[in-house]
Amino acid sequence: MLTVDITKPGNVAKTSFSAGNNTTILESSSGNRFTIRAEVGDSVLWKAKAAGESQVPVHVVGVNYISGPRIFSSNTLTGKSTIKGTIIRGGKEDYVYKLHYTLGSDTKVYVVTAIIMTK
Structure with a gap:
């Protein structure tokens, strides 16, 4: 869950x-820094x-791939309010991504x- 505090001055x-x-x-x-651990077969839901x-x-x-193993079926996952992806492969490197909202x-x-770190 991404929580956004929009009450800060200067928007x-x-x-x-x-x-x-x-x-x-x-x-x-x-x-600016958030890391989770997941396994192949896990579903990730971004809200x-x-x-x-x-x-x-x-x-x-x-959700856009930046670096590491491509753990989802695509480099870009899109949605209108939430996004869900299932991890299809793991790797020794971290999967780094940008979350757009x-x-x-x-x-x-x-x-x-x-x-996301995978096993």
Whole structure:
């Protein structure tokens, strides 16, 4: 889950990540660095929400491969609000990707980088 705090001055969104109980989080020291561990066959579901009481919807619209083994069936996964992908292969290197999201009806796309380590 990507949580976006859009109440910061200057429209600079602060992001944080969280994961479900069945996910191993290896690093979540800041909004710029988030690493989880997953295995071949696991499904990953990316969702987003606004922090606090904000009613602005946050939509995950893309996951784009940057480096490492291609663990999904495509280098680009897309969606309108959430994205789901199943890990089809592992590797010794980290899978680094960019998570693209939008805020409300604004067409500007924001990006954060994250990592998936596979076994």
